[in-house]
Amino acid sequence: MRKKIVAGNWKMNNNLEESISLVRQISDNIKDPDRQIMIAPSFVNLYPVINELKNSKIEVLSQNFHQKENGAYTGEISVNMLKSLGIKTSIVGHSERREYFSETDEILKEKADIAIKNNLNIIFCIGEGLEDRINNNHFKIIEKQLRKSLFHIKQDDWNKIILAYEPIWAIGTGETASPLQAQEIHSFIRSLLKEKYNKELSENISIIYGGSCKSNNARELFSQKDIDGGLIGGASLRAKEFIDIYNSF
Numbered sequence: 001m002r003k004k005i006v007a008g009n010w011k012m013n014n015n016l017e018e019s020i021s022l023v024r025q026i027s028d029n030i031k032d033p034d035r036q037i038m039i040a041p042s043f044v045n046l047y048p049v050i051n052e053l054k055n056s057k058i059e060v061l062s063q064n065f066h067q068k069e070n071g072a073y074t075g076e077i078s079v080n081m082l083k084s085l086g087i088k089t090s091i092v093g094h095s096e097r098r099e100y101f102s103e104t105d106e107i108l109k110e111k112a113d114i115a116i117k118n119n120l121n122i123i124f125c126i127g128e129g130l131e132d133r134i135n136n137n138h139f140k141i142i143e144k145q146l147r148k149s150l151f152h153i154k155q156d157d158w159n160k161i162i163l164a165y166e167p168i169w170a171i172g173t174g175e176t177a178s179p180l181q182a183q184e185i186h187s188f189i190r191s192l193l194k195e196k197y198n199k200e201l202s203e204n205i206s207i208i209y210g211g212s213c214k215s216n217n218a219r220e221l222f223s224q225k226d227i228d229g230g231l232i233g234g235a236s237l238r239a240k241e242f243i244d245i246y247n248s249f
């Protein structure tokens with residue numbers, strides 16, 4: 001079933017002390033969540049944050065993982081390592097990974113595969129750049145990303161996938177896709193899933209929006225029929241702002 005989700009992606013922010021302090025402020029204010037709330041600290045702070053949230057329903061995510069099981073990949077983190085900490089879900093394919101770390105659709109396909117093989121859920125990010133939006137290529141880009149990385153996944157495994165639509169031109173820029181622009185893409189994604197798989201799958205998958213989502217625009221975005229919540233970057237670094245977004249459904 002489709003779930004309502006607010007996930008905070010802290011990116012490369014917050015040291016140990018700051019991570020614990022932020023997570024405490026959030027968990028003190030969200031005792032019994034009736035929607036899913038998730039946060040993604042940096043790798044080094046995952047374990048202390050998981051410990052801090054032992055009795056909380058806030059789920060701790062990782063921001064990334066390597067596409068190989070294990071081996072000589074200095075500085076990398078495997079799915080197995082994450083799972084051994086109790087991580088159940090990871091973000092994959094964020095546009096910053098695609099852009100700054102050269103993660104291609106093919107690499108992201110491998111990442112999706114290794115996650116699913118090891119029973120790790122993923123929040124898989126897709127989205128077009130500014131030029132593609134201006135040239136009206138956004139539908140094509142979204143379709144290409146899905147086809148190249150995810151459309152080989154077996155129907156039964158789609159319950160491990162949450163999609164995040166993140167127009168790159170809206171990430172960290174203060175520009176937000178209008179609720180109608182976002183809704184249009186979310187609905188397009190569902191139509192592709194319906195065509196490739198079936199109606200049930202297309203309606204049951206959660207598709208969240210990311211890109212300068214804040215407390216002052218979350219309510220309108222989340223009220224769109226096909227938007228099931230948000231992947232929040234900058235605004236997830238302030239407890240009150242993040243909690244206000246969580247309360248925006």
Ligand code: PGA
Binds near residue numbers: 166173
């Ligand atoms: P932003 O980032 O909210 O800072 O725009 C969103 C994201 O990258 O997930």
